[in-house]
Amino acid sequence: MDALDVARWQFGVTTVYHFLFVPLTIGLSVLVAILQTLWHRTGNERYLKLTKFYGKLFLINFAMGVVTGIVQEFQFGMNWSDYSRFVGDIFGAPLAIEALVAFFLESTFIGLWIFGWERLPKRLHLASIWAAAIGTNLSAYFILAANSFMQNPVGYRVNPDTGRAELTDFVAVLTNKVALVTFPHTIAGAFLVAGSLLVAVALWHLVRNRDSADTPTYRFAAKFGSWVTLVAAAGVLITGDIQGKIMTQVQPMKMAAAEGLYSTESPASFSVLTVGSLDGSRELFAIKIPYLLSYLGTGDPKGTVHGINDLQAQYASQYGAGNYAPIIPVTYWSFRFMIAFGMAAAAIALLVLWTHRKGRAPHNKWLLRAGLVMPLLPLVANSFGWIFTEMGRQPWIVFGEMLTRNGVSRSVSLTEVLTSFTAFTLIYATLAVIEFRLLVRYAKAGVPDLTPAPEIDDSHDDAERPLAFAY
Template sequence: MDALDVARWQFGVTTVYHFLFVPLTIGLSVLVAILQTLWHRTGNERYLKLTKFYGKLFLINFAMGVVTGIVQEFQFGMNWSDYSRFVGDIFGAPLAIEALVAFFLESTFIGLWIFGWDRLPKRLHLAAIWAAAIGTNLSAYFILAANSFMQNPVGYRINPESGRAELTDFVAVLTNKVALITFPHTLAGAFLVAGSLLVAVALWHLIRNRDSADTPAYRFAAKFGSWVTLISATAVVITGDIQGKIMTQVQPMKMAAAEGLYTTESPASFSVLTVGSLDGTRELFALKIPYLLSYLGTGDPNGTVQGINDLQAQYSAQYGAGSYTPIIPITYWSFRFMIAFGLAAAAIALLVLWTHRKGRTPTSRWLLRAGLVMPLLPLAANSFGWIFTEMGRQPWIVFGEMLTRDGVSRSVSLAEVLTSFTAFTLIYATLAVIELKLLLRYAKAGVPDVTPQPDTDDTDDAERPLAFAY
């Protein structure tokens, strides 16, 4: 084990941990805005209750996402300074816009939304949560544009004197075809997570408190979340299909690694399950769907999918001697776990809608158990999707331009990386406990009472301290 190995583990752990909060923040910001819009349009108190209820869960998650996201910035300077030096001119523009425009937009208007209840006009207060939601989604786009440069470098040139990548076309970076499809795919995955959370919390209250006065609110939340989950799952499949075809164009090795396909085939089958050697070179048993891999990669059921061996020979001739094959077991299984967990969440959403048919209220304890697991499924699907995306690109940190081993900080020792890795892991474990306790505490509390209270305080409103208006 050397500094490179630990630096990769540290970046992987901190990134996956941070991304546990990102999809929930993206999805909940919009869903809370929709709930408040329904209240604004109808005046029905159940929408106000749900807005404040899920809004509080959104704020807890948003705060944790900000804290863990800051650490991501440290990684580039701490362990990956050579990589930062190489791509700094490219990454600087989208990440600066993300911080100066998108992040400030969402953070400013979230503040107005938190403290603006009963202080701002209703329309202005509604506009605040929509502005925060737009800022959250814009933030995701600029970050994905930067990441997409790593997958498919565009709009740059290599300075022969400094050896750095220099930006030549900012529009090309923002309109990278990888970014244009990764963004809607990521948003669909985010709404899959957010919709699942709505269902899980609502089901818990419906089944445990069947005669509650707030049952109509929870029934709506369960059905609304289920529809969001199903629509999002459909969008994930459609955008994922397009993404797979673009991935095959720009990174054919990643598609071959997703199947463990060593020889070029036409047509190529997709294996649902394979039993054999760990690296996929020897197959004992496989459950395959004919023509599917060809369609996923090329759009033609009889299309040709290049194999790992041919691509390895091609890259060796193009880039020099070395292994250009990612870790096959990770790419193979992460790709399948991503699909399986996402479909499982959609199946539970279908079951929830079925139990609500004809005005019924679900009572099954088995459904409750499935509902409580439900948010974890799309979270796992999102995580495995990103593990596949990043691990499938290896050994490149910027595809075709920079190997991962060349991006690590040369001045950082193994002991230093181990120290920071240990510290971050302990801090993140502590934050995980805090996050989970807060979410469970406020989720169990249920929707708040929104009945207007008589004002018996003579204190001037302008002199009152700002506080959460929940």
């Protein structure tokens, strides 16, 4: 084990942990805005209750996402200084815009939304949550544009004197075809998570409090969340199909590794299960669906999909001696786990809608157990999706331009990286406990009572007034 291995583990752990909060924040910001819009248009108090209820869960998650996200950019300079030096001119523009425009847009308007209840005009208050939601999605786009440059470098040139990548076309970076398909795919995955959370919390209250006066409110939340989950699942599948075709064009080794395809095939079969040799050089056993991989990769059932061994020979000739294949079992199984966990959440959503047919309310405890697990499924799917995306690009940190081993900080020792890795892991574990307990606590509390609070006697000292988490 050396500093490079630990630096990769640290970045992987902190990134996956941070992304547990990102999709929920993205999805919930829009869903809360939709719920408040419904209240604004109809005046129905159940929408106001749900807005404040899920809005509180959104704020808890947003705060945790900000805290964990700060570490990500610091790591570029801490452990990956050579990488930062190479891509700094490219990454500077989208990340600066994300911080100065998108992040400040969402953080400013979230503040107005929190403290603007009963203080701002209703339309202006509604606009503030929509502005925050738009800012959240803009943040995602600029970050994904930066990441897409690592997958498919465009709009740049390498200065032969400095050895740095220099930005030549900012529009090309923002309109990178990888970014254009990755963004809707990521947003669909975010709504998959947010819809699942709506369902899980609503189901818990429906099953545990059958005779509650708020049962109709929770029934609406469960159905609304289920429909969001199903539509998001369809969006994930459609954008994922497009993404697969683009990936085959710009990163054919990643597609070959995802399918355990060792030899070039035309037509190519989709692998349901492939067992390869220990050295990852050949296939030992496989269950396949004919023609499907050719269609997924090229749009043509008889299209050619290049295999790992042929691509390895091509890259060795093009870039020099070395192993240019990622870790096959990681890419192969992370790709399948991503699909399986995401579709499992959609199946539960379909079951929830079935139990709500003809005005019924679910009381099955097995459905409740499935519902409580439901938000975890798309979270795990998102994590495996990013593991596949980043591990499938290896050994490149910037595809075709810089190898991962060349991007690590040369002045950072193994002991220093191991110390920071251990510290971050322990801090993040503590934050995970705090996040979970806060979400569970306020989710169990249920929708708020909108009955006006009694007047407070101003003659009492302010110190005697109770404190509460409210907005």
